[in-house]
Amino acid sequence: MPRLTRQQAHQYWRRNLSLMCKLLLVWFAVSYGCGILLVEPLNQIRLGGYKLGFWFAQQGSIYVFVALIFYYARRMAALDREFGVHGDER
Numbered sequence: 001m002p003r004l005t006r007q008q009a010h011q012y013w014r015r016n017l018s019l020m021c022k023l024l025l026v027w028f029a030v031s032y033g034c035g036i037l038l039v040e041p042l043n044q045i046r047l048g049g050y051k052l053g054f055w056f057a058q059q060g061s062i063y064v065f066v067a068l069i070f071y072y073a074r075r076m077a078a079l080d081r082e083f084g085v086h087g088d089e090r
Contacts (some may be wrong), residue, residue, distance in 0.1 A: 004083060012083050019075055023068045031061035 004012060034042060039053035047055050080086040 001037055004085065012079065015079060016076065019072065020081075023072055027061065027065055027068055027090070029062045030056065042059060 035057035039057065042053035042056060043051040045052040070085070077086065
């Protein structure tokens, strides 16, 4: 695995932190916004027999979190390849 220069390592870490902050913001918006703030308007819609606001509070934020984990893994793999630090040890 190649060593990064100090500037490359700083840029790599900064882009990683930027990605994490954006994804956490999405998760916060879904879990807090849809599960708490917008629960009343969302409860007018039904999903599988349950009110959508209830669904987001109980299941939706978890599903979104899991989807964000997979998205983060894919984006970090691309970032690792871009900086030449991917670990294809086959």
